[in-house]
Structures are given as C-alpha cells and as structure tokens.
Amino acid sequence: MPHLAVKDVRAKYGSLEVLKGISFSIEKGEIAALVGPSGSGKSTVLRALMGLTPITGGAVDIAGETMNYSSAKEVRAARDRMAVVFQQYNLFQNMTVMQNLTLAPLKIKKWNKSEVMSEARRLLGLVGLSDKADAFSDQLSGGQQQRVALARALALKPQILLLDEVTSALDPELVNEVLDAIRKLANEGMTMVIVSHEMAFVREVADKVVFMDAGQIIEAGTPTELFDTPRTDRARDFFSKILRH
Amino acid sequence: MDYKFQFGVVWDNFPELLEGAWLTFQLGCFAFAGGAIIGLICAALKTYGPWPVRFVVNVYVVFITNTPALIQIYFLYFGLPEVGLRWSNEACLIIGLTLNAGAYLTLILRAGFLSVRITEIEAGQTLGMSLLQQVRYIIVPHIAKSIYPALANFFIVVLVMGTSVGALIGVDELTGQAINLSSVNYRWLEYFTVVAGMYVVLTFVASIGLALLGRWAFRVKARIF
Amino acid sequence: MERILEQMPRFFSGPNLILLLESAGLTLAMTVAGCLIGFGLAFVLVFLRQTPGLWALPLRFVCILYVEVFRRIPFIVVIYLVLFFIQTVTPNASLFTIAVIAICLYAVAYTADIIRGGLESVPLAQIEAAQAMNLSRLQTNLRIVLPQAWPVIIPPAIAFAVSFIKDTALVSQVGVFELTFRGKELNNQGYSGILVFGTIALCYFLMSFPLSMLGQYLEKRLATPRGQRRSRKIWFT
Numbered sequence: 001m002p003h004l005a006v007k008d009v010r011a012k013y014g015s016l017e018v019l020k021g022i023s024f025s026i027e028k029g030e031i032a033a034l035v036g037p038s039g040s041g042k043s044t045v046l047r048a049l050m051g052l053t054p055i056t057g058g059a060v061d062i063a064g065e066t067m068n069y070s071s072a073k074e075v076r077a078a079r080d081r082m083a084v085v086f087q088q089y090n091l092f093q094n095m096t097v098m099q100n101l102t103l104a105p106l107k108i109k110k111w112n113k114s115e116v117m118s119e120a121r122r123l124l125g126l127v128g129l130s131d132k133a134d135a136f137s138d139q140l141s142g143g144q145q146q147r148v149a150l151a152r153a154l155a156l157k158p159q160i161l162l163l164d165e166v167t168s169a170l171d172p173e174l175v176n177e178v179l180d181a182i183r184k185l186a187n188e189g190m191t192m193v194i195v196s197h198e199m200a201f202v203r204e205v206a207d208k209v210v211f212m213d214a215g216q217i218i219e220a221g222t223p224t225e226l227f228d229t230p231r232t233d234r235a236r237d238f239f240s241k242i243l244r245h
Numbered sequence: 246m247d248y249k250f251q252f253g254v255v256w257d258n259f260p261e262l263l264e265g266a267w268l269t270f271q272l273g274c275f276a277f278a279g280g281a282i283i284g285l286i287c288a289a290l291k292t293y294g295p296w297p298v299r300f301v302v303n304v305y306v307v308f309i310t311n312t313p314a315l316i317q318i319y320f321l322y323f324g325l326p327e328v329g330l331r332w333s334n335e336a337c338l339i340i341g342l343t344l345n346a347g348a349y350l351t352l353i354l355r356a357g358f359l360s361v362r363i364t365e366i367e368a369g370q371t372l373g374m375s376l377l378q379q380v381r382y383i384i385v386p387h388i389a390k391s392i393y394p395a396l397a398n399f400f401i402v403v404l405v406m407g408t409s410v411g412a413l414i415g416v417d418e419l420t421g422q423a424i425n426l427s428s429v430n431y432r433w434l435e436y437f438t439v440v441a442g443m444y445v446v447l448t449f450v451a452s453i454g455l456a457l458l459g460r461w462a463f464r465v466k467a468r469i470f
Numbered sequence: 471m472e473r474i475l476e477q478m479p480r481f482f483s484g485p486n487l488i489l490l491l492e493s494a495g496l497t498l499a500m501t502v503a504g505c506l507i508g509f510g511l512a513f514v515l516v517f518l519r520q521t522p523g524l525w526a527l528p529l530r531f532v533c534i535l536y537v538e539v540f541r542r543i544p545f546i547v548v549i550y551l552v553l554f555f556i557q558t559v560t561p562n563a564s565l566f567t568i569a570v571i572a573i574c575l576y577a578v579a580y581t582a583d584i585i586r587g588g589l590e591s592v593p594l595a596q597i598e599a600a601q602a603m604n605l606s607r608l609q610t611n612l613r614i615v616l617p618q619a620w621p622v623i624i625p626p627a628i629a630f631a632v633s634f635i636k637d638t639a640l641v642s643q644v645g646v647f648e649l650t651f652r653g654k655e656l657n658n659q660g661y662s663g664i665l666v667f668g669t670i671a672l673c674y675f676l677m678s679f680p681l682s683m684l685g686q687y688l689e690k691r692l693a694t695p696r697g698q699r700r701s702r703k704i705w706f707t
Contacts, residue, residue, distance in 0.1 A: 050602045079604045090599035094617035103613065104603035156603065248558045311678040312671040313639035315650060320671065323663030327473065401542070406637070409544030413643055420546055433554040441543045441551065448542040 001064055003028040003191050004160050009058035011048050018044050020215040021058065026208060028063075029189040033202040033223075036212035037238060042195040043087075045212075046162045049193070050084050051075035063159055083158035087165040089145040091137040097124070097148050098133040101155045109156070116155070123151040127181045143174030147181055154185070161185070163194045199242055203227055211235045248434070255435045258426050265422030266443055270451075272411065272418055273404035275339055280346025280403070287347065288354035302351065309348035315410050317341050322414050338411040346403050353399060357392035389463040397455040401448050419443060474662045481661050481669075493652040494673050500566065500638050500648065504573025505581075505631040511574065512581040516589065517611070519582075533582075540579030546640045548572050553644050569641045569648075573634065580630055588623035589615055625689035632681045636674060649673055 002025035011019040018041050026032045034042040047053040049060060051069055059068040060078065067078045091100050101120040105111045124130050127147035137145050146166055153161055163182065167175045179201055185192070186205045196202055202209060203223040210220045211230075219226060219235045230236040255262075291302045309317065318341035322334060332340070361384055369379045412420035419440055427436040459465040518526075519533035540548070552572040556563045592615045600610040642650035653670040657663050 052598050052601060076604055079602060084602050086595065086599065088595055090593075090595045092596060092599070092614055094614070104605070107609065107613075108604045307679065308671075308675060311636075311682065312674045313636035313650070315639040315642075316653070316667055316671045316674060319650075319653065319657075320664065320667040323657055324667055325664075327662055327664055405542060405544045409546045410640070412546060413640070420544055423547070423550075433550065434558065437547055437550045437554065441539075441547050444544060444547065445539055445542045 002026060002061070003030070003063055004032075004193070005061035006045070006049070007059050007061065009045070009048055009060065010056045011044060011053050012056050013053075018053075018215050019048060019055070022212075022215075022217055023058075024208070024210050024217065024220055025061075026191065026193070028191055030207040031186055031192045031194060031205055032208045032210060033194045033196055033206035034210050034212060035196065035199070035202060035238075036218075039214075040212040041215040042212055043164050044215075046084060046164050046193065046195060049078070049082060049162060051078055081159045082162060083153035083156045083160075084162040084164060085146070085149045085153050085166050087168050089137070089142070089149040089169075091145055091148055091152070093137055096134050096136055097129070097140075100137075100148060101152050105155050120151070120155055123154050124148075126154075126184065127151045128177070141174060142170045143177045146170060146174075146178045150178070150181055150185075159191065161190055161192045163192060163196070165195050165197065167196070167198060197242075199227070199239075211238065213238070250435055251432060252435050252439070254430055254432050255426075255439050259439075261426060262419065262422055262440065262443060265417060265419035266447055268416075269404065269408045269418040269420075270447065272339065272342070272408040272416075273400070273451075276342035276346050276407055277400050277403050279339070279343035280350045283343065283347030284350025284354045287351040288358055291351060291355055292358045306348045306351050309345055310352070314341065314345045314407060315413060317345055318410060318414060334411075334414045334416050337414060338408075338416050342403065342407050342410070346399075346407065349399060350396075353392055353395045354388075356395070357388035360391040361387050386463065390465050393459050393463055393465040397452070397459065400455060401451060404451060405444060405448055419447075474665045477662055477665055481656070481665055486656070489652055490649070490669070490673060493647055493649045494677065496566075496646065497635060497638055497648040497674075498677060500569050500573060500641065500646070501631060501635045504570045504638075505577045505634060507570070508574040508577025509581050509585075509627060512578045512585050515578060515582045516585045519586070520589075537579045537582050540576060541583075545572070545576055545637050546643065548576055549641060549644055565644060565646045568644065569638070569646045572641070573638065576637075577630070577634065581627055584626045584630065585619075585623055587626075588619035591622045592618045621692035624692060625685055628685040628688065629682065632678055632685060635678050635681070639674075 005023075005025035007023055009019055009022045010017065022041075022045055024032060034045060036042055044053055048055045048069075055069050059066050061067075062078070062081045065077075067074050069075050069078060091097075092103070095103065098117075098120060101123065102116050105116040105119075106113060121130065121133070124133060127150055129144060129147055129151070132140060132144065132148070137148070140148065146169075150166070166182075167178050170178065175198070179198065182192075182194075182201075183205060194202070194206065206223050208220065209223050209226045211218050211226060211232075211234075213234055219230060219232050226235060227239055230239055287302045287305065290298050291306075294302070318337055321332065321337040321341050325332065325337075365383055365387065366379060369383045374382065408418050409420040411418045412424055415421065417425065423436045423440040427433045515533050515536065519530050521529055549569070549572045552575065553568050556568050556571065589611075596614055596618065597610055600614045605613065638648060639650040641648055642654065645651065649670055653666050657666045
C-alpha cells in the first residue's frame with residue numbers, strides 16, 4: 001500500500017480547470033518530483049494537498065487513510081499529516097526563528113514544551129543555524145530563511161513533506177546550502193513531494209518524476225526513464241530544452 | 246420607546262431642504278476651488294521657494310491644520326468686526342473654509358510635487374521636450390495621477406464636514422435648514438434622518454462624478470466607495 | 471486693538487484660566503474615550519466584515535453600509551441624531567455621554583477602514599503559511615496578522631484621533647462645556663472675539679500639534695524593520 005496516493009484530484013480557479021485529474025503515488029521514504037513548464041499546475045498540486053486551493057474532485061490517501069477535503073475537519077486532518085515549505089519561505093515576520101519553529105507544535109499539536117524546544121534546537125542544528133534561534137527573519141539571508149522554513153516544517157513531524165520550488169527565489173550561491181539540507185532529509189528517509197526546476201538535483205534524489213503540462217500528468221517514471229528516454233513528444237521537447245544547459 | 250416618527254411635515258418642507266442642499270454644494274465647490282488655488286501656490290512655494298517664504302507657508306499650514314475650522318470661522322465672524330471688517334455670515338464661511346481647505350490642499354499637492362521623479366523629467370529632456378512640454382506631458386499627468394484619489398476624497402470632506410460648520414453661524418445650508426425647520430415643529434429626529442440621507446445621496450453623486458471625471462481627464466481609477 | 475490690550479489682564483485671570491484648562495481636559499477626555507471605544511468596536515466591525523460564507527452576506531453588507539454612510543454624513547448631523555435619539559430613549563442621559571457616543575459612532579466608520587487597510591497589508595502568504603499549520607481563523611488573526619498589522623494601523627489611527635480633537639469643537643453646539651463652548655460663553659460675556667477665539671485656537675493647537683508630532687515620530691519608528699529596531703535597543707542599554 002502506497003504511503004501517499006493522489007487519486008484523480010481536480011481543481012478550478014473560477015471556470016478554468018487547473019488540475020484535470022491528477023493521480024500518482026509513492027511509497028514510504030520515497031521522493032516524488034513534479035516537473036513541467038510554469039503554469040502547468042505543479043504548485044497547485046501541493047496547494048491542493050495542503051487544502052489551500054479547494055479541490056473539486058478526487059481524494060488523497062495518506063498512510064492508508066482516505067481524505068477528500070470535503071469538510072473543514074478533513075482539511076485539518078490532511079494538514080495535520082503534512083507540512084509544506086513555500087518558494088518565498090513565508091516565515092512569520094513578527095516572530096523569532098525559535099517562535100516560528102515552536103508555534104504550531106506548542107499551540108496546535110500541544111506537545112510537551114521541553115521536548116518541542118529541544119527538538120527545535122536539534123532541527124536548527126540539522127540545517128546549520130543553531131546560532132540564529134533568536135533572530136528575526138529580516139536579519140537572515142534568503143538561504144538562511146529557507147533553511148529555517150525547512151526546519152519549521154520538520155518541527156511538525158510530518159508524515160509527508162511538500163517542497164514548493166524552494167530554491168527558485170534564492171540567489172545562485174545560496175541554492176546549494178538549501179539543497180544540502182534536503183539531501184540530508186532524503187538520506188534520513190523522509191517522504192517528500194518536490195516541485196523543482198533543479199533537474200540535476202531531481203535526477204539525484206528523486207525516486208519518481210512526474211511530468212505535468214496544462215494541469216495534466218503527461219508522463220511519469222524513474223528519473224532515468226524520463227530524462228533519458230521520454231516516451232511523449234511534449235516531455236521530450238521540455239527536457240531537451242531544459243537539460244541542454 | 247413610544248416615539249412615533251412623522252415624516253409628513255418633513256416632506257412638506259422638502260423644497261427648502263433641497264435649497265439647502267444646493268447651497269451646500271455651491272459652498273463646497275467654491276471653498277474647494279479657492280482652496281485649490283491657495284494650495285497650488287503654497288505647495289509650489291513650500292517646495293521651490295526661498296526659506297523665509299517656506300517658513301511663512303509652514304506656519305500657515307501647521308496652524309490651520311492643527312486648529313478647528315469652526316474656531317477659524319468664529320474668529321472671522323466674531324473677531325473681525327472689532328477691527329472694522331464686517332462680513333456677512335456666508336462670506337465668513339466661504340473665506341474661512343477656503344483658508345482651511347488651502348492648508349490641507351497644500352499638503353496634498355506638495356506630496357504630488359514630490360512624487361515627480363527626476364528620471365522621468367530627464368527622459369523628457371532626452372526626447373527634446375521644451376520646459377512647457379515637460380510640464381504638459383510629464384509633470385502634470387504624473388501629479389494628477391498620484392494625488393487625484395486624495396483630492397477627490399478631500400472634496401467630499403469639504404462638502405460634508407466643511408460646509409456643515411456654516412450651520413453654527415447661521416448659514417442656511419443643508420444642516421442649517423434642518424436646524425431652522427426642526428426648531429419650528431420639533432420634528433428633530435425626522436428632519437435629521439432625512440438630511441443625513443440627503444448628504445449620503447449628495448456625496449454619492451459627487452463621488453460618481455469625480456470618478457468619471459478622473460477616468461476621463463486623467464485616466465485615474467478613483468474609488469467611488 | 472486697545473480693547474484687547476485692556477481686556478487681557480482680566481481675561482487671563484486665574485478663574486478663566488482654570489475654566490479653559492477644565493474645558494480643554496473635557497475636549498481631550500471626549501476624544502480619547504470616543505476614539506478608544508470606537509477603535510475597539512471598529513475591530514469587531516472589520517472581523518464581522520471578513521466573515522466568510524454565503525450566510526454572512528447580509529452581515530458583510532451591513533458593515534460596509536455602516537462605514538460608507540457614516541463617512542458621508544457631517545459630524546454635526548450625527549451629533550444631533552444621537553442627541554435627539556438618546557433623549558427620546560433615556561431623557562436624563564448626560565450630554566457628555568451623548569457626545570462620546572456620537573464621537574464613537576463616527577470613529578468606528580473611519581478607523582474601520584484604517585484597520586482593514588492594516589490587516590490587508592499583511593501578505594496572503596503569511597496567512598496561508600498559518601493555515602497550512604492548522605491555525606484557526608482566530609489564531610491566525612491574533613498571532614500572525616494583527617502583530618504584523620499594528621505598525622500599519624497605529625500611525626493613521628493616532629492621526630485620526632488627533633484630528634478628531636478639532637472636530638469635537640462641533641459638540642459645543644449641544645451644550646457640552648468643552649473648549650469651543652467656553653469660548654462662545656466668554657465672547658458673550660463681552661470679551662473680544664479676537665482675544666477669545668485666538669486663545670481658544672491656541673489651546674487646540676497646543677493639544678493637537680505635539681500629539682500629531684508624536685504620531686509622525688511613531689510612524690517613522692514603526693516603519694523601521696523589526697531587526698534593526700531590536701539591535702538599536704540593545705545598543706542603548
């Protein structure tokens with residue numbers, strides 16, 4: 001039984017159908033990468049999984065439980081099992097790094113305070129920012145903020161981690177520090193769904209690549225299959241443009 | 246509460262209220278237009294004038310914007326006769342409101358002057374525009390666009406808050422008419438409810454007019470609501 | 471001119487000055503009470519206006535209508551409406567109470583727009599990040615949106631309250647013993663209009679100007695990013 005199964009998920013912005021039935025699944029510890037041209041609906045898939053974009057059809061299985069996001073309770077249940085890191089970090093501006101990390105574990109999950117604090121410190125160490133616990137986000141570089149956002153997501157102990165173009169807003173020299181942190185997570189066996197334009201990185205860490213265009217999945221498979229021997233014209237066209245550099 | 250609303254008597258005197266509304270509208274327009282002229286001159290002096298002139302303008306603006314319009318008008322109405330200047334109550338109201346609006350409009354217009362960017366003027370110069378052409382095609386459209394919403398908003402303020410002060414020195418604008426008429430037959434609540442409604446309609450019409458004007462003349466989207 | 475000079479010693483006598491001080495205090499008290507209560511109620515109005523869902527449509531409509539209508543009615547008309555309405559309901563309400571209610575009703579309409587502007591200045595992404603962590607609407611507003619909206623809300627709210635010190639002059643019309651009323655009274659006693667209203671204008675100026683300066687200072691200070699503000703504090707201590 002897959003750890004995450006997305007089953008025929010559909011979404012609309014007004015009358016425009018942005019997800020036209022998306023289905024894919026991954027096992028525990030696997031990493032799926034959503035790739036495709038901008039506007040293809042990759043990020044919308046993650047937003048739909050987090051209940052930020054309402055879905056108009058379909059369902060999602062997480063560790064054997066089915067959720068169809070039809071009620072506030074179901075959306076809460078889904079959010080309880082997953083965590084997301086956004087392209088623009090979206091750290092809470094009015095809080096320190098430590099407060100960002102501990103807000104939801106303390107106030108929403110109501111976990112034990114001393115455990116939450118020590119776990120938060122461990123995660124800051126993991127992303128290499130132990131000395132920034134009391135900093136505000138406007139005192140950090142983009143790469144540092146994104147690593148804090150990663151730690152904040154991990155502090156929720158999610159069963160699945162969603163990463164939405166986490167390096168796209170960063171200066172080139174800061175990209176690697178964030179990718180390194182994600183590599184560590186991959187090695188620890190975290191189940192992840194990644195939206196990324198870093199094809200070399202996708203090839204390195206992903207177990208499954210899902211190529212999307214215009215709100216549909218065109219082709220899915222292992223990185224080698226998709227990058228080296230794409231079966232569809234659209235995938236071939238896209239990868240030949242993007243991998244040439 | 247066993248109060249019985251009787252609007253009949255208000256409708257009988259509705260033409261007089263309409264006259265008041267018309268006077269309110271005229272007063273608002275005059276005060277705003279006069280204030281705009283003062284504001285334009287003072288804003289230009291405050292931005293480009295030598296320091297003694299800037300100082301005088303600053304004193305005028307700071308003092309007017311930090312004291313009530315009502316007191317300024319009382320000063321003209323009760324104070325000036327002592328030095329031999331005896332103006333009618335309408336004249337006191339118009340002059341007081343104009344001076345008052347002038348100070349606020351100085352601030353609004355100055356913000357517009359400051360919003361003109363040097364790079365845009367330089368771009369105009371590189372295109373070989375004369376000074377007049379720069380003013381006509383770059384500076385005025387830019388200022389109009391950046392301050393039109395504030396100007397439109399302030400017109401409504403003058404029209405409502407400004408002119409109604411006149412009622413307190415016996416000018417028969419809309420609020421003044423309401424006070425006059427209701428003190429005859431004590432239907433205060435009815436009169437003031439109707440008058441409140443008339444103000445809403447009057448300013449709403451003015452807002453729509455201003456929005457259309459802005460769109461037509463300056464291609465600005467001013468908010469009606 | 472001679473008349474003014476002649477009246478000056480008598481006008482600036484002890485009892486008159488005390489009266490003026492008391493009246494100035496009353497003006498300030500009315501403004502502060504009315505604006506504070508109005509500010510609180512404006513928050514309620516804004517939150518009601520943001521209630522999601524179809525069933526709340528009439529509620530949202532009423533909130534918008536309230537703000538739009540009150541911004542288009544002169545304060546003096548509001549004062550009269552409140553005066554006569556309250557006197558019809560409870561004939562022995564004090565004039566001060568009536569004045570505060572009128573100020574409050576007016577302040578709600580104006581500060582509601584200021585608050586809404588402040589809340590809307592917080593990026594949607596911040597709210598989504600909170601939602602993704604399962605924070606409720608109330609939690610998101612209290613912990614994420616409001617703390618970030620304060621710096622945007624406070625300066626214009628103070629500016630509004632300070633400007634309202636002046637507008638309370640209109641309350642004199644219904645007989646509250648505030649500054650303007652006192653001025654008219656002294657003028658009726660035969661003191662020169664120039665002397666009286668010049669002094670009253672100065673009193674308003676002395677209240678309004680320093681407070682508006684304070685507002686501008688706060689605006690500048692709150693505009694500096696939090697990080698720099700903190701480190702500056704550490705520098706000084």
